[in-house]
Amino acid sequence: MKIAVGIATIGRRDLLSQTLARIALQTRMPDSVIICHVKEGDVDLGVLDDLPFETLILRSSPGLTAQRNRILNELKKCDAVVFFDDDFFPASDYLKQVDELLLQNDSAVILTGRVLADGAKGAGILPEMADKILSASDREHPRRGAPRNIFSAYGCNMAIRLAPVFKNGLKFDEYLPLYGWLEDMAFTRQIVRYGEALWVPQLRGVHLAIKAARTSGLSFGYAQIANPVHLWRGGLIPWRVVLSHAGKNFVSNALRLFGSDANVDRKGRLVGNLIAMRDLFLGQLDPNRILNLKR
Structure with missing residues (x-):
């Protein structure tokens, strides 16, 4: 299965660089990583040279949904895309688990994972603390729980099977501007017409959500x-x-x-x-x- 990672960045160069470094630790490498930014200088191009996967840099009009749609337009040859926020640190087996589950479960069309800690619920989580949380989770060997059906995926980390997206012309709703509050729910409720939306405990990560460059x-x-x-x-x-x-x-x-x-x-x-x-x-x-x- 050919899997791409899509990241719509909002200009936090340092966090994006660290997220890319986390993706570079995956036991199953992405076939490509597509980054969509809005302003010149949003991406530290020097970091890209050392990454062990192909990267593509795109630019779009402002707004999370517009950026994600710009990424979707580049994925015609892929089987799935995993959207990470530019401040989401995935566990090292995240993409491996996505690959295995989508191959084993034909009805799964959108997946979201277990957020070990979510800075959106507080002041945000520093990268050093996120690394410690992930390391602790790796040592604990979390129990393999069964996926369960959900009403909406969580936009900071969601894997999407692309066949129903392209067959049915699905898009993120660009009528939800800027940060696109509930864009993940809007997309999930479209794609579940063609399969299952699942929360998968094996998919783990930390959402830093540091309070910067956000909507007022x-x-x-x-x-x-x-x-x-x-x-x-x-x-x-x-x-x-x-x-x-x-x-x-x-x-x-x-x-x-x-x-x-x-x-x-x-x-x-x-x-x-x-x-x-x-x-x-x-x-x-x-x-x-x-x-x-x-x-």
Whole structure:
């Protein structure tokens, strides 16, 4: 099976370089790594010379979904793509496990792994700590659990079988701009029409999610309401999922408004939530509104 790794980078050169170094430790090398960036200088080209696999550098318009679609356009000769965030450190057998599972399970069309630690839930995880977490996990020889069906893959690490993608013209939703909140759910709900979405415990890694170069609190707060509503309008998710996502985010932002988490702009997110709710009530809700919000 021919497997490519796709990385849509947002300009964190040092983290991208370390992620590439982690991919170079894989026991099953990718057939190629495709990196899509937005601005000149986002990629340290000097790092690429020492990598043991073929690399391709692309450029696209801003936005995670646009970058991922640009990568998809280059994969016609591949059987699968593994999308990693530029700050996701995979375990050394990640690609080997993807290869084996996709060969053994014809019904699997999208896979996501066990995130050993996720910096998105806090201040972020430093690379040194991520290495320690992965090393500890390797020593523990984690039990081989059975894959289970999931509603959505997690965009920081997801493997996609490409045959149904090209046969059915599937794309990431570019109407979800910038960081593309819930783009992974939108894509998963499209591709599960043709097979299974699975969480696979053998696929392991650490998501650093260091708070840099991310969408502003105001814009992100708007997207927390607007994006799930957009998915519902497209027939991809039921209304209860919209309420679950939007409701939990709104309550979390309100309750933690005066908390001590300096790494999250709770006030900006809450204001963004309220603007989106007003727009929903007025019939003006639009994910692209975040492009014009003051950030």
